[in-house]
Amino acid sequence: MSENFILNFTPTGMIPTKEMTTFVPVSVSEIVEDVHRASEIGITMVHLHARDPISEVPTYDKAIYASIIEGIRKYAPELVICASLSGRTFKELLQRADPLLLEVIIPSFTFIATAHALSWQGITPVFADINPETHTLDPESASRMITPRTTGIIGVHLWGHPASINELQAIADEHNLHLMFDAAHAFGCSCKNEMIGKFGECEVFSFHATKFFNTFEGGAIVTNDDELAEAMRLMRNFGFSGVDNVIYSGTNGKMTEVAAAMGLVNFDEIDNVITCNRRNYYAYLEGLSGLAGVDILPFNPDQRNNYQYIVVQLDDKCPVSREQIIHVLHAENILARKYFWPGCHNMKPYRDFFPNVGVLLPNTKKVAEKVVLLPTGTNMDTDAVNIVSKIIRLAVTQHATKAL
Numbered sequence: 001m002s003e004n005f006i007l008n009f010t011p012t013g014m015i016p017t018k019e020m021t022t023f024v025p026v027s028v029s030e031i032v033e034d035v036h037r038a039s040e041i042g043i044t045m046v047h048l049h050a051r052d053p054i055s056e057v058p059t060y061d062k063a064i065y066a067s068i069i070e071g072i073r074k075y076a077p078e079l080v081i082c083a084s085l086s087g088r089t090f091k092e093l094l095q096r097a098d099p100l101l102l103e104v105i106i107p108s109f110t111f112i113a114t115a116h117a118l119s120w121q122g123i124t125p126v127f128a129d130i131n132p133e134t135h136t137l138d139p140e141s142a143s144r145m146i147t148p149r150t151t152g153i154i155g156v157h158l159w160g161h162p163a164s165i166n167e168l169q170a171i172a173d174e175h176n177l178h179l180m181f182d183a184a185h186a187f188g189c190s191c192k193n194e195m196i197g198k199f200g201e202c203e204v205f206s207f208h209a210t211k212f213f214n215t216f217e218g219g220a221i222v223t224n225d226d227e228l229a230e231a232m233r234l235m236r237n238f239g240f241s242g243v244d245n246v247i248y249s250g251t252n253g254k255m256t257e258v259a260a261a262m263g264l265v266n267f268d269e270i271d272n273v274i275t276c277n278r279r280n281y282y283a284y285l286e287g288l289s290g291l292a293g294v295d296i297l298p299f300n301p302d303q304r305n306n307y308q309y310i311v312v313q314l315d316d317k318c319p320v321s322r323e324q325i326i327h328v329l330h331a332e333n334i335l336a337r338k339y340f341w342p343g344c345h346n347m348k349p350y351r352d353f354f355p356n357v358g359v360l361l362p363n364t365k366k367v368a369e370k371v372v373l374l375p376t377g378t379n380m381d382t383d384a385v386n387i388v389s390k391i392i393r394l395a396v397t398q399h400a401t402k403a404l
């Protein structure tokens with residue numbers, strides 16, 4: 001990469017005009033420094049395009065890109081492609097690469113992006129139930145949803161917990177279906193001592209700012225399928241195969257240096273993030289231990305985990321509702337969240353398609369109504385975790401008070 005290149009700054013979400021853009025010559029090391037500074041003061045979203053100052057050609061696929069690929073490969077050795085696309089857009093690319101998909105089975109208990117990625121391609125997402133213990137796609141339920149139009153299954157490694165990979169693979173093999181995994185949460189996680197990123201036909205990581213490893217926005221796809229990889233490489237850059245030669249219908253999915261720089265900065269932090277997340281997880285386990293009706297979804301200590309999500313699951317023994325617990329935490333300015341409620345099948349774009357599918361998704365309903373995600377990460381120390389745990393304990397044990 002040339003030492004100097006030009007960043008074209010445009011405010012996120014706006015169409016760049018000449019007046020609006022500022023051209024600033026900078027070096028890669030300056031970007032990395034800036035990203036360090038930006039993350040220190042809490043800036044998380046900037047939309048930048050990098051261009052070579054002489055040729056005006058975007059400066060992708062060069063040294064910084066090579067460095068981030070090298071870094072990502074430590075966690076996902078089979079990575080072949082990486083771009084500044086959201087995980088959702090990546091999935092759209094995947095489906096475009098294989099237009100034969102018609103009906104694809106996914107869990108309803110996932111982020112809506114998993115469903116949208118399909119429907120944007122004219123593919124019907126068919127919602128299946130989850131295993132209430134792991135919150136991942138229940139293979140039996142997935143099996144029941146297969147119709148003559150089904151051409152694929154997307155399992156989701158929710159919260160970084162591996163989906164039932166072998167069982168789903170067996171179903172896919174038996175019915176000749178594509179199998180892909182939404183690995184948005186699972187960067188740095190393993191399944192039976194093999195890193196997530198090698199299962200199914202491909203797996204898709206998200207590097208969105210909320211994720212364990214982030215490049216502001218972005219994602220990566222991992223596949224062993226050379227044809228699929230080549231199709232996506234082309235689509236990432238408008239289908240260009242060399243200068244002036246477009247051989248494929250594509251889009252703009254290139255990773256900018258600044259996104260890669262953010263990723264490189266975050267690689268330095270990755271072990272620290274895991275250490276803090278793991279420490280917080282064990283502190284929450286201790287802080288909430290013995291509290292009737294309140295469980296934390298366990299991480300398997302024998303596997304590699306990123307411990308990014310602290311998922312509290314209430315059961316019928318809990319005398320207060322999930323909403324009451326969240327209400328109390330929010331009143332104390334603690335940002336606990338419901339997640340994936342009320343399930344994709346109940347969201348407007350899909351609920352009219354499948355008005356009665358809820359009867360087939362009892363575990364989705366049960367889990368979606370009963371989970372609370374607790375704050376964690378490097379900004380939380382053990383004292384903060386203990387305060388959150390104490391407030392939950394108070395909310396549960398003093399449920400009869402008017403405060404609730």
Ligand SMILES: Cc1ncc(COP(=O)(O)O)c(C=O)c1O
Pocket residue numbers: 085086087088089110111113114156182184185205206207208218219
């Ligand atoms: C399970 C799951 N899938 C997909 C996505 C979408 O990822 P991105 O925001 O990178 O498109 C998310 C993001 O939050 C997610 O949680």
